[in-house]
Amino acid sequence: MSTVEQKTNAAAAALEYVEDGMTLGLGSGSTAEIFVRLLGARIEEEGLKVQGLPTSKETEALAREVGVPLMPVEHAVTIDVTVDGADEVDGRFHLIKGGGGCLLREKIIAAASDRMVVICDETKLVETLGRFPLPVEVDPFAFTITAKKVFDALRRAGVKRPDVNLRRRGDGLEPFVTDGGHYILDCACGEIPEPELADAELIDLPGVIEHGLFLDLARVVIVGEDEAARVMEL
Numbered sequence: 605m606s607t608v609e610q611k612t613n614a615a616a617a618a619l620e621y622v623e624d625g626m627t628l629g630l631g632s633g634s635t636a637e638i639f640v641r642l643l644g645a646r647i648e649e650e651g652l653k654v655q656g657l658p659t660s661k662e663t664e665a666l667a668r669e670v671g672v673p674l675m676p677v678e679h680a681v682t683i684d685v686t687v688d689g690a691d692e693v694d695g696r697f698h699l700i701k702g703g704g705g706c707l708l709r710e711k712i713i714a715a716a717s718d719r720m721v722v723i724c725d726e727t728k729l730v731e732t733l734g735r736f737p738l739p740v741e742v743d744p745f746a747f748t749i750t751a752k753k754v755f756d757a758l759r760r761a762g763v764k765r766p767d768v769n770l771r772r773r774g775d776g777l778e779p780f781v782t783d784g785g786h787y788i789l790d791c792a793c794g795e796i797p798e799p800e801l802a803d804a805e806l807i808d809l810p811g812v813i814e815h816g817l818f819l820d821l822a823r824v825v826i827v828g829e830d831e832a833a834r835v836m837e838l
């Protein structure tokens with residue numbers, strides 16, 4: 605069975621957390637995309653009334669295409685539920701996110717939500733975070749200086765040999781630029797032994813806008829399996 609089916613099972617189970625009248629954070633990436641499509645279908649079939657807050661331009665375009673009404677982002681104050689994917693999930697529901705480069709907006713929306721529901725396939729579950737390179741969103745100005753600071757910060761956080769690389773677009777020539785106009789440093793860590801320490805070391809560095817460690821934000825993790833979905837709540 606493919607991960608697409610697992611993602612679909614997870615996304616379908618997340619609809620259980622959606623109620624009439626809710627403001628919903630809409631995540632980014634392939635699993636969140638499946639959720640937005642299923643949400644659009646439910647709105648059409650059942651007349652469900654919700655408002656979405658997308659975490660990327662791609663998700664915004666998709667939500668419009670499938671008929672999910674959007675709240676103007678400048679009107680947003682609180683969010684009932686955010687449904688989003690993840691690149692890694694550990695046993696404490698700590699996450700690495702940002703594989704799609706949307707981590708800043710994803711974190712703003714997740715942190716403003718009463719409940720963050722993570723949807724993923726089984727491949728995303730890990731014992732220790734760090735197999736997936738940690739994305740760090742930085743200001744483009746003098747990013748090489750920031751990259752060295754990020755390397756040092758990860759070393760102080762116990763990462764043995766961090767490998768910090770500027771993310772490039774598909775053509776490999778130009779830097780990848782986020783929706784907010786920033787660069788991404790992908791930091792191969794192998795293992796991040798103390799995510800809280802890495803968070804503390806990274807977040808105050810000049811030039812760092814945000815990083816992809818989502819700690820203490822997810823309240824529900826839904827893991828899609830081949831025939832169903834496993835729902836875990838904190």
Ligand SMILES: O=C(CO)[C@H](O)[C@H](O)COP(=O)(O)O
Nearest residue numbers: 633634635689702703704706
């Ligand atoms: O953090 C993200 C985007 O910034 C995604 O949620 C993450 O990359 C997972 O993506 P997918 O559902 O395609 O595996």
